[in-house]
Amino acid sequence: MLNALKFEWRRVFSRRNVVFFCLLALLAFYFVALGVSDYKKVLVDKRDFTEVEKSKSEYYVSYEQYAVMGSRVMFLPSPLSIFFRDYYQFGIVSANLDVTEVIDISNNKKGRELFFKKGNFGDLSGVIFIFGTLIMVYMGFGTFQSLDHFRLFKRNPLIQSFICRLILLDGYFVILFTGCYLIARISGVLFSAAENFSYSGYGLFSILMLNFFFVAGMMAAVLGNFRRRSVVLLSLFWLLFVLVVPEIVHTSISRKAQAITPVEYLNLQKFKELLGHEQKARHALFELEKDKKNPEALKELWKNLAYEYYENGYVRNKFKEEQLQREIKEVAGTLESVSSLFPGNYYHYLVGELSGSGYIEYSRFVDHVLSLREGFFQFYLKKRYEATDRKVEPFIKGDENIFVSRSLIPRNFWTGVLVVVAYFLAVVLFNFWFLGRKSSYPVPQGLEFELLQLEKQQTYFIHCRDDEFRQRLFYFLSGQPDVLAIDRVQAADIDPQISSLAIVDYFTYICGIKNRQAVAGMLERFGILSAIRKNGKELSSQELKKIFCSVILSYRDDITIVVNDFILGEGKGFEREFISILMELKAEGRRIVYLSSEMYMTYSLVEQDEIGEGKDFNIYEVNFQNISMR
Secondary structure, eight states, rough: OOOHHHHHHHHOOOOOHHHHHHHHHHHHHHHHHHHHHHHHHHHHHHHHHHHHHHHGGGOOOOOHHHHHHHEEEEEOOGGGGTTTGOOOOOOOOOOSSSGGTOOOOOOOGGGGGGGGGOOSSSSSSHIEEEEEEIHHHHHHTTSSOOOHHHHHHHEEEEEHHHHHHHOOOOOHEEEEEEEHHHHHHHHHHHHHHHHHHHHHHHHHHHHHHHHHHHHHHHHHHTTTTTSHHHHHHHHHHHIIIIIIHHHHHHHHHHHHHHSSSOOHHHHHHHHHHHHHHHHHHHHHHHHHHHOOOHHHHHHHHHHHHHHHHHTTTTHHHHHHHHHHHHHHHHHHHHHHHHHHHSSSHHHHHHHHHTTSSSSHHHHHHHHHHHHHHHHHHHHHHHHHOOOOOOOOOSSSOTTTTEEEOOOOOTTTTTHHHHHHHHHHHHHHHHHHHHHHHOOOOOOOOOOOOGGGSSSSSEEEEEEEESSSHHHHHHHHHHTTTEEEEEOOGGGGGGGGSOOOOHHHHHHHHTTTTHHHHHHHHHHHHOOOOOHHHHOOOOOHHHHHHHHHHHHHTTSOOOEEEESSSSSTTTHHHHHHHHHHHHHHHTTTTOEEEEEEEEEEOOOTTTOOOEEESSEEEEEEEOOOSSOOOO
8 A cells, every 4th residue: 555655646746746736735825815814904994993883972962863873783704704705695794773774774685686696716715616626637537547557457456546646635635724724823813613613624525525526537537438538528527517517506596586575675665664654653743733732742742653663663674574584594595405416516605604604694694783773773762762861872882783703514514525425436436337347358259278278388379360359368368377467558558757666666566566676687687677776757668568577577476478469569679588588487387378469470480280279369389489579
């Protein structure tokens, strides 16, 4: 496992890839710094706001004036908003507390407009959603280089390599999230225990979502058979999960939100209620003036009319506002449920709530403002008609007019986590099932011989008329007991970005070789050991084959060596080196079987005794020193 981790470290954090990782980190740190700066400005605004509101009441000369001018309520975002500042669901920073709010609630209620706003990408969460997912689909796309890469080796080491690659990428994002958090703390932003928990929840879901994009990138490569069309599939997958599905869900919720009662219509209904009360008040005043009552009676009448409105019209208007709140909460609940089914959508929903300006905190803010407004209305009635204060007493005596937003983990958070884990596991299982299915070949029909029928210390050539049949026959023979198989290997099957020394380590690990001295001896035989120790970056196809062959031939206890057209297209020097080693192994008691779809014959061919014949292949006993396999 350690060797796999080292190999994937070299692949993941190659020079080219490190540039992308550094750019992502710089963007994330930059937007966190911007968020910290904006939050500090909000704290300065809070200080100024508090000073102004406390001193403003000193200038009021009557409660009638206080009722019209009123006070304000400030919305103070959560400290976690520095990471999610572009995902506010409502842009309000304050609300009014005055008698006009009895009629007009447009300042503190946004209604269906809440569901029309989209998140932007000018913060940490946006950077992760766009650039983080791009990096992960790219890394997933390059996990396996080809189907031959998957065919060459045993399954368990390949799965370990996949796991190690994912661990390294997850580790990078854990460090990135931790670094962003430390930047905020070093900058003087303090977080509560609940906010630390919320940020941890964001990190957990983000990493799970990024893992899903990683395996989605793998799936694009697998379904596209590692060809150019894989890039097209990769682009389509990313666009689907990042742009298309979120846009479809947003459009659907926006249409559902159209059924919410418009705030303007609600204001009109409240205004009609007030007009009805005013008509009743005019009639009472007319009767009072007609009877020529005294001023005290007029004052008592005004008081009774005001209390009557509070106990009747105000209550009916409040019911209308509560109905609007229920409509908003219903649509928000639908959005929460639908979003949990799609990783990208739930990421947006989660970030909105963690920003402290999501639907949950919006509802709390409105409830807080309406509660203060009702208290202010009661305060006004009591002071206006019952108290005898010479100086206007302020309604706000503490920090009631500062609404401190909370960053909350939504109630269906674990549902969203389980859904994205289910997506991840389903795609992983599909990838490996599909790879296993594509990389395996059925047993050739009509095969009537076994390798044990062939004599030891002999060399054989199997001519297959069809490439696909040759591949199927090779995998059939390599699966028999006491067989050492040397398959075709190309530079495209292994990541070309890593060093030759890393490739040796990778082959040694993935083939299960423990005797590294034997590998070094074989590399010396092929004359490339010194070049590998220099840790050169570029490897030719021939050098890659020599490394692979050296590792495979380091086994010393197999009876039969089966070769799958290994020398095709290579130079004469390599062929001589390869045949020389095969002859030595033959002398040690091995039997050598070479498969090819080409008929390799020269005028010096000897010992051409046909010992077997099939419908799709012929078997010849040959002397490899007297034929060319190139």
